[in-house]
């Protein structure tokens with residue numbers, strides 16, 4: 001399986017999907033069963049908030065404001081850090097510069113509305129993770145019956161076992177999957193937390209792809225530079241990991257249409273954020289090919 005034709009075909013598919021327009025971000029947090037939400041109101045955080053929470057190492061998917069927590073009789077543990085949630089908000093002023101409530105604005109005539117000045121802005125609000133709260137019961141992080149027992153896939157297990165000088169892989173009940181370069185360790189949720197075993201392996205391979213950049217392996221600059229989230233280098237490393245995953249899932253015969261759509265959406269997310277430039281994908285694909293060759297060099 002050293003055929004460059006397959007690499008080119010997958011890369012082309014990825015690029016083709018980028019040209020199809022918008023696709024949602026990959027929602028890895030869905031794998032925990034419960035999306036990040038307000039513990040008290042049940043409000044599910046969307047968009048940038050769920051993306052930001054997904055970057056954190058959270059103990060539970062629940063959050064509450066200081067007021068909500070104390071009103072319910074809870075205490076926030078000393079030294080706990082607050083997270084910000086962001087909301088779109090709107091300020092409306094009438095023609096005389098007087099503040100108008102949104103409900104009043106809705107009841108105005110079209111002419112009156114046109115005379116108003118509307119200022120959109122983003123409001124931030126501090127919340128605490130319920131894992132940092134004592135004194136009140138916190139809802140379970142995993143719903144009963146949420147887990148699906150999945151059979152492990154033999155060829156995937158073999159592929160993972162065959163990785164030369166592999167990183168440490170820790171599989172446990174967790175809200176996140178990530179590779180920690182300094183510890184050379186992969187954290188992955190339990191296989192039964194995933195929608196399907198294919199998803200589990202694709203995420204594990206994505207993290208393995210990151211680990212190929214470690215100084216003891218390929219010493220890939222996009223990984224070892226520890227670039228900040230959202231930077232060009234970070235995006236290229238993400239693309240590299242995801243394209244490596246496309247190569248590997250194709251090689252292992254687990255690239256279901258669902259998995260492909262997911263992958264393409266993920267890549268689109270990273271690209272759309274910064275570049276939307278197919279050339280950027282080609283550069284990442286070159287790195288991905290090296291990463292894939294490392295993973296299969298046994």
Ligand SMILES: [Zn+2]
Nearest residue numbers: 206210238241
């Ligand atoms: Zn990644």
